[in-house]
Amino acid sequence: MSVDQGSSNGNAMHTRLVVDAMLGSIARKLRFFGFDTLYYNGIEDSSLLDICIKESRVLVTMDEELHKRAMRLGLRSILIEKANNKKIKDINTMETILRALGVSYIEFNVNYSRCSLCNSSIECVNDKCNLKGLIHNNILNLYERFYICKGCRKVYWEGSHVKRLREFAKEVNARLVI
Numbered sequence: 001m002s003v004d005q006g007s008s009n010g011n012a013m014h015t016r017l018v019v020d021a022m023l024g025s026i027a028r029k030l031r032f033f034g035f036d037t038l039y040y041n042g043i044e045d046s047s048l049l050d051i052c053i054k055e056s057r058v059l060v061t062m063d064e065e066l067h068k069r070a071m072r073l074g075l076r077s078i079l080i081e082k083a084n085n086k087k088i089k090d091i092n093t094m095e096t097i098l099r100a101l102g103v104s105y106i107e108f109n110v111n112y113s114r115c116s117l118c119n120s121s122i123e124c125v126n127d128k129c130n131l132k133g134l135i136h137n138n139i140l141n142l143y144e145r146f147y148i149c150k151g152c153r154k155v156y157w158e159g160s161h162v163k164r165l166r167e168f169a170k171e172v173n174a175r176l177v178i
Helices: 021-032 045-055 064-072 086-101 137-142 160-177
Strands: 017-019 037-039 058-061 077-079 122-125 146-149 155-157
Touching: 017 021, 017 045, 021 037, 021 058, 021 086, 021 160, 045 058, 045 064, 058 064, 058 086, 064 077, 077 086, 086 160
Parallel strands: 017 037, 017 058, 058 077
Antiparallel strands: 122 146, 146 155
16 A cells, blocks of 8 residues: 655554444445554443553544543544535545544555455455355456455455545545645
């Protein structure tokens, strides 16, 4: 992944995140862009804070009270403002997170992505015959390059979602330049 980590934080890509339940869409995008991002739906706030403490993770939240609790504990926390339009919200949210981490540029590269479901790393599948039974044969015949999650074994391929991720990165990067 080509990531300019900015002058303020040379280790931004190694920053580990915990995203609260209100930000599932952005958690998946962060994973696709290579960020180690935990996401739990339905977990107690105190458990999120415990994870941040035990694993040295940065909290990303829309919950002002949770953000304040994290700050009182001396944790790093990024507060996300609420927005109505989902597309604009995700772009604004990603911009806010990247600025807070000192990242000034992102680029989608599947070789550095993480699984959108479980956050594990993914690897290239050298022989797509090994995927028979895991995905539909039409997909196997339509695409040449496949990737598989090392954790949950979810299979990925470079379909139309890759174009959307690259467009998303382009829109976010345009905002980061300002």
